[in-house]
Amino acid sequence: MIIVGEKINASRTSIKEAVEKQDADFIVRIAKEQIEAGADYVDVNAGTFVEKEAEHLCWLVETIQDALDVQLCLDSPSPSALSEAVKVCKGEPMINSVSMEEGRLKQLLPTLVSRPCQVIALCMGRTSMPTTTSERVEVGSELIKELTDNGIPLENIHVDPLIQPVSVDIRMGIAALEAIGRIMNDFPGVNTICGLSNISFGLPERHLINRNFLALAMSHGLSGAILDPTDTQIMSTLLSVNMLLGHDEYCENYIDAYQNGRLG
Amino acid sequence: MNDFQVVVDAVHKGDIKTAVAETQKALDKGADVQEFLDKALIATMDDVGENFSKGITFVPQMLRSAKTMQECMKLLASSFQEGAVKSKGKVLIGTVKGDLHDIGKNLVAMMLEGAGFIITDLGVDVHPDKFVHKAQEIEPDIIAMSALLSTTMPSMPLTIEALEKAGIRDKVKVIIGGAPVTGKYAKEIKADSYGSDAGASVNLAKSLLGLS
Numbered sequence: 001m002i003i004v005g006e007k008i009n010a011s012r013t014s015i016k017e018a019v020e021k022q023d024a025d026f027i028v029r030i031a032k033e034q035i036e037a038g039a040d041y042v043d044v045n046a047g048t049f050v051e052k053e054a055e056h057l058c059w060l061v062e063t064i065q066d067a068l069d070v071q072l073c074l075d076s077p078s079p080s081a082l083s084e085a086v087k088v089c090k091g092e093p094m095i096n097s098v099s100m101e102e103g104r105l106k107q108l109l110p111t112l113v114s115r116p117c118q119v120i121a122l123c124m125g126r127t128s129m130p131t132t133t134s135e136r137v138e139v140g141s142e143l144i145k146e147l148t149d150n151g152i153p154l155e156n157i158h159v160d161p162l163i164q165p166v167s168v169d170i171r172m173g174i175a176a177l178e179a180i181g182r183i184m185n186d187f188p189g190v191n192t193i194c195g196l197s198n199i200s201f202g203l204p205e206r207h208l209i210n211r212n213f214l215a216l217a218m219s220h221g222l223s224g225a226i227l228d229p230t231d232t233q234i235m236s237t238l239l240s241v242n243m244l245l246g247h248d249e250y251c252e253n254y255i256d257a258y259q260n261g262r263l264g
Numbered sequence: 265m266n267d268f269q270v271v272v273d274a275v276h277k278g279d280i281k282t283a284v285a286e287t288q289k290a291l292d293k294g295a296d297v298q299e300f301l302d303k304a305l306i307a308t309m310d311d312v313g314e315n316f317s318k319g320i321t322f323v324p325q326m327l328r329s330a331k332t333m334q335e336c337m338k339l340l341a342s343s344f345q346e347g348a349v350k351s352k353g354k355v356l357i358g359t360v361k362g363d364l365h366d367i368g369k370n371l372v373a374m375m376l377e378g379a380g381f382i383i384t385d386l387g388v389d390v391h392p393d394k395f396v397h398k399a400q401e402i403e404p405d406i407i408a409m410s411a412l413l414s415t416t417m418p419s420m421p422l423t424i425e426a427l428e429k430a431g432i433r434d435k436v437k438v439i440i441g442g443a444p445v446t447g448k449y450a451k452e453i454k455a456d457s458y459g460s461d462a463g464a465s466v467n468l469a470k471s472l473l474g475l476s
Contacts, residue, residue, distance in 0.1 A: 047414035048444055077415045101364065127389065129364050167323035168367050202323025
């Protein structure tokens with residue numbers, strides 16, 4: 001499982017304030033604790049700053065990578081902010097995300113092919129959000145084709161099936177799960193990834209829903225998740241499910257987490 | 265005790281069958297349509313919206329109640345056409361240009377409808393000119409805009425500018441909402457107000473029009 005730590009998002013008040021005050025120590029600390037908890041990538045999102053988004057996103061990238069040797073997931077719906085951030089990012093960044101929405105893929109392609117990177121392909125259609133399994137698979141397949149046609153290896157593509165709340169439409173959970181299964185089956189070598197919180201919008205005890213959804217998604221083949229790795233419960237779910245699915249040789253990671261007091 | 269308590273309870277629970285049957289009974293008995301609408305349906309949906317804002321009830325319950333109310337409203341439809349009942353006002357709603365998110369917008373539309381407003385929903389990815397043209401056609405009291413992305417929020421001030429250019433900005437109240445949207449942003453772009461959730465939007469719309 002590829003784990004993307006979601007905490008450095010300016011929609012959270014503490015992060016927003018730290019960015020405004022240019023509090024590098026705080027940002028680095030949040031990045032570090034996520035890496036120590038098992039994050040493979042640290043997500044950075046400065047979307048709430050609108051006009052100053054690109055500037056703040058670049059500051060986050062440079063601040064974290066000056067202090068830590070870590071891969072970043074550059075998170076923005078804005079192609080221009082992402083292009084700016086890629087320029088200052090070290091290593092092989094993960095780009096979150098491209099979609100079939102007007103302009104989003106076309107504007108980003110030059111950046112994506114300029115250097116090796118990982119790409120999240122969000123199953124958002126041209127004119128509407130997908131609701132059914134097949135709509136998701138259709139958009140996902142189209143994105144995979146566009147990206148691979150432009151020379152991006154399948155192994156660097158992470159399809160996000162676009163998680164929508166079950167509170168609004170009870171079929172949204174199963175549609176996303178089936179889409180994960182079909183995409184993993186139709187495109188051997190591709191990755192799938194998603195955030196977990198949208199699934200539980202509008203319902204009580206959201207953490208409970210999120211972690212059970214993670215387990216189900218993993219059993220359908222999900223290969224990456226955007227989550228809070230410092231949340232012991234969700235990480236315990238991830239570690240135990242990963243083991244149960246046969247991905248944890250000698251149960252090493254599971255036992256290791258227990259022996260380090262990280263299960264709960 | 266409300267005369268229409270059975271209907272009130274059924275709308276609360278989202279029990280369509282009972283609600284529709286009891287609505288028909290009330291109409292057959294000659295209940296005042298305006299009174300029925302206000303006391304049995306709108307007041308109940310007000311409660312539902314309030315409970316939602318407080319975190320006591322949840323989205324599926326709200327959807328169920330709203331669907332129940334809509335079914336009851338079908339029985340009252342002819343009275344609307346005859347002008348026997350008044351609406352609270354007209355609302356033109358849509359997700360702004362470049363943005364395809366519809367869930368929040370739909371919840372708001374549904375709750376405003378439940379509160380007695382007449383809704384015209386332009387859907388998603390609505391160009392500023394489309395808001396203007398529809399507003400000129402139907403003359404709404406309120407224009408409600410939704411945006412779920414920081415990149416599409418700027419379509420809100422663009423729409424407000426388009427309303428100004430068309431000379432109709434001062435004829436409508438503009439309310440905005442969506443995950444990245446804030447009250448501060450509403451002030452910056454000179455919208456009339458901001459709603460944090462579907463329940464809150466109802467109170468917002470009412471207070472802007474000086475109702476209750």
